[in-house]
Amino acid sequence: MSPRPRAIRGMHDILPSETPVWGHIEARLRALMEGYGYAEIRMPILEQTDLFKRSIGEVTDIVEKEMYSFQDRNGDGLTLRPEGTAGCVRACIEHGLLDRPQRLWYQGPMFRHERPQKGRYRQFHQFGVEAFGLPGPDIDLELILLSARLWRELGLQGLELQLNSLGRAEERAVYRERLVAYLQAHATDLDADSRRRLHSNPLRVLDSKNPALADILGGAPRLLDHLGGESRAHFDALCAGLDACGVSYRIEPRLVRGLDYYGLTVFEWVTDRLGAQGTVCAGGRYDGLVAQLGGRPTPAVGFALGLERLVALVREQGLEPPPAAPHLYLVAVGGAAQAQAPRIAESLRDRLPGLRLQVHCGGGGFKSQFKKADRSGAAHALILGEDELERGVAGLKPLRAEGEQIQVPLEDLPAWLRERILGR
């Protein structure tokens, strides 16, 4: 047997049995964003490799070892986007959208060459929100509020909001020195990973999951204690806003970011129900990025949400929507009935927008067609056989509820269906 083609490792087909949950979540997201006055933007999946190096940071794991980068036929260095913010900022600068505040959202596949595991895939989908030109904590608060609303609308339980402030770059630099000094004083107790990061990315040491380091890290100097007045006020205002809106949160002084462009507010929505990949949604402020990519200095804040993880949570909590089964399954037996069926079905669709009508194809007797009707999940079977054609009627049989099969004259069918099946 010749080897059958397989999907690329870490890249999954989303099958018909799964698309209803996806569609449900995507519809909620779209409605949510419309409700808050955000506009959709769509960017290419490919960008110049340099864009990601300049934004995400040269020494991050993403850029160093996880990007799908290649040269195209012109020899240009291209990369399948590993996240959405960089491309969104690029698009905004390129099209001059930043002369006024912008509230944007997008959605689509992202690519990172990581070892696949639960909640982590090489092609995955992110929903992202970015707000530009708004420097204050009010917009930070809005982003958190709208994410909290999403969990409520989906019915999700068990998500915890973690919050921190990374301060301004100067404040972070001072803190960084103190942290390094502290960690070096305890270097003998650190694990190999942490010692390596001590110089490359010391803030990330705080992220370590190694329980042996808990005491050392617990005693480390705290970033929050190194904030300047303005940074502190920004953070306090955000917290006050969350309090006022009744959103509970946990201040997590060790919450940092893997991407270089973040400052001030950072937050994560975390769950313990998805195994090791517990972050469902994460974001923060990145006031420096627009200028860093060649635009005018523009404050910015955003977050990204992992759709696979959200889908997994929705399923884990049994919140999947019921599938949209047909209202009607048209059973047509015999040559004459089969020939009439498409015309009758189209005429019903013309007169009854919103009708979900599946027409049987492929012939067969009543028995097999009814079997298909049942499998389709349809509420009723609409039946056309020789008898019905002769009498100018259609049979209508309930498949999900008690009740006898009845005959309805073809000309009365639209009105009848409108009232009894569509309920209007």
Add this chain to the structure above:
RNA sequence: GUGGACGUAGCUCAGCUGGUAGAGCGCAGGAUUGUGGUUCCUGUGGUCGUGGGUUCGAUCCCCAUCGUCCACCCCA
């Protein structure tokens, strides 16, 4: 990139200390030749992930490889 577990029918799995494979579900048909869902019957199904090795003989043992899952790491 590192570690562990696991690859048998479309799906979920069984298969004893090595003797070339089974079940349930699904799918198709039938039990009333104009009626599904329950029940019963019949049928459809697999080079046991792939390639080597050991053996008279390998789904089973050994090696390699690919893949899946979980964790580390990383992150959404």
